[in-house]
Structures are given as C-alpha cells and as structure tokens.
Amino acid sequence: MSPWPTRAYDPERDILFVTNEAFDNFTGSECGYGGPDWVSKIHHLAIGLSMAGSGLSLPIAMARLSSLETLSIVYPGPSGDFNFSDAVKPPAEKGTPLRCLTEEELGRLTVEANYMYGTWAGDFPVRWAKSGPEHLEMVEAALDDSCRPENAGDFWQTPLWDHEAKRLGIRYEARCFQPLPTREKFHL
Numbered sequence: 001m002s003p004w005p006t007r008a009y010d011p012e013r014d015i016l017f018v019t020n021e022a023f024d025n026f027t028g029s030e031c032g033y034g035g036p037d038w039v040s041k042i043h044h045l046a047i048g049l050s051m052a053g054s055g056l057s058l059p060i061a062m063a064r065l066s067s068l069e070t071l072s073i074v075y076p077g078p079s080g081d082f083n084f085s086d087a088v089k090p091p092a093e094k095g096t097p098l099r100c101l102t103e104e105e106l107g108r109l110t111v112e113a114n115y116m117y118g119t120w121a122g123d124f125p126v127r128w129a130k131s132g133p134e135h136l137e138m139v140e141a142a143l144d145d146s147c148r149p150e151n152a153g154d155f156w157q158t159p160l161w162d163h164e165a166k167r168l169g170i171r172y173e174a175r176c177f178q179p180l181p182t183r184e185k186f187h188l
Contacts (some may be wrong), residue, residue, distance in 0.1 A: 011041040015072060015098055015175075020087045023051050031061035039064050046072035046098055046175060048088030049111065052139045059146035062158040062168070072173040073139055074098060075132070079108035084135075085115075091177050099178040106132035106174045132174060140172045 009016070018026045031039050042065055047058070052073050062068070074088045078101055090096060101109070109132030116123040130138060144167045145151060147158050162169035 011038070011067070012043050015044040015046050015070075016042055017046040017074065017090065017098065018051070019089065020048055020051060023047065023054065024057065027054070027057040027061040031064040033064070035064060040066045043067050044070045044072070046074050048074050048086075049076065049082060050085045050087050052135075053084055053142070056146060056156075059143060059152065059158075060156040062143075062147055062160060063152075063156040066159045068160055068170055070171045070173055071143075072098065072100075072175045073136060074175050074177070075101065075109060075111075076176070078105040078176050078178075081110045081112065084111050084113045088177075091179060093179060096177050096179050098175045101132070101174040101176060103133075106136070108132070109135070109174075111135040136172055136174055140167075144168050 029035055039061075045065065045068060047054075051058070076082050076086050076088050110129055111132070112129045114127050115125075117126050118124075147156075147161060147168055148166075149157060149161060149163075152158065158168070160168050160170055
C-alpha cells in the first residue's frame with residue numbers, strides 16, 4: 001500500500017505534467033489521430049520550459065486536445081536565470097504540487113538562448129534573453145501563430161481556435177514545482 005494518498009486522475013481538475021522524456025510520445029502517439037480518447041478530455045496541461053519551444057509537435061497535438069483550458073509552462077524555479085533548453089523534472093518527493101508563479105516571481109525570471117541553429121546554408125546564431133512575462137508572451141504568440149487556421153492547414157486544425165479573438169481560446173500560466181512544508185497535508 002502506498003504511503004501517499006491516491007485517487008484516479010481527474011482530467012477536469014488535475015494538471016497533467018508531461019515530462020521531457022514523455023513529450024514526443026505524448027504529442028506524437030497519444031495526441032495523434034489514432035491515439036486514445038482520454039487526451040481529448042485533458043483540461044489542464046503542463047510542459048517544461050524546454051518543451052515550450054518544441055516546434056510543431058505541440059501545435060499538431062492541439063488538434064486532439066479539444067477540452068484544453070490551460071497550458072502551463074513549468075520553469076525550473078520561482079526566480080533566476082534559465083536557459084530555454086533547461087529540462088524541468090518533477091522532484092523525487094512524490095506529491096510535490098505545481099503552483100502558479102506570482103507576477104513578481106515571473107518578473108524575476110529570465111530565459112536566455114545562445115546556440116547555433118543548423119540549416120542547409122550553414123549555422124545561424126540564435127541569441128536572445130527574455131524576462132519571464134516576455135517569455136510567456138513569446139510562447140503564446142508562437143503557439144497562436146502555428147495554430148492559426150491559415151497556417152495549420154487541414155492537417156492540424158484545432159477546435160480551440162477562437163475565430164473572433166484570432167487566438168487560441170486557452171489560458172497560459174507560469175508554474176514551478178513547490179515542495180510542501182513537512183507539516184502541510186496533501187489534499188485530494
């Protein structure tokens with residue numbers, strides 16, 4: 001018997017955190033057109049910082065994430081300087097919740113990129129630094145742009161597109177793993 005209280009995953013209230021290791025399988029197989037029905041019931045999805053810039057994997061998956069309300073970008077901590085490729089792993093301590101970053105905490109975050117992007121014409125240097133709010137806005141703009149009907153084509157049209165607002169009809173949140181104080185109880 002587990003020492004931790006458990007219950008079945010509830011897609012309407014629980015956040016599904018997809019690890020870096022599971023991301024390709026989740027966006028490719030699980031969210032693929034032959035994938036299981038449970039993905040269409042996910043309301044709250046969280047991905048690590050390094051998966052936020054995953055190219056077309058997430059926009060294509062959005063076609064099957066028809067109930068999605070919230071996409072959370074999970075940062076390695078509540079403040080500090082992070083590389084956009086930093087992997088976020090759940091703490092080894094089970095039951096560690098994800099919590100929303102405050103506006104103040106998000107403002108104390110910096111996300112940076114400094115790498116060479118290889119193309120057929122040679123390497124292209126990529127260098128940028130964004131504050132936490134700027135990074136979250138950049139993720140939102142990139143995902144909105146990829147899911148725009150004229151850009152998505154027939155292959156990955158998402159039911160989440162808000163034609164009136166001309167953007168995805170989801171909320172974006174910044175989160176981090178927050179260890180519980182030893183005396184605090186885990187509530188189901």
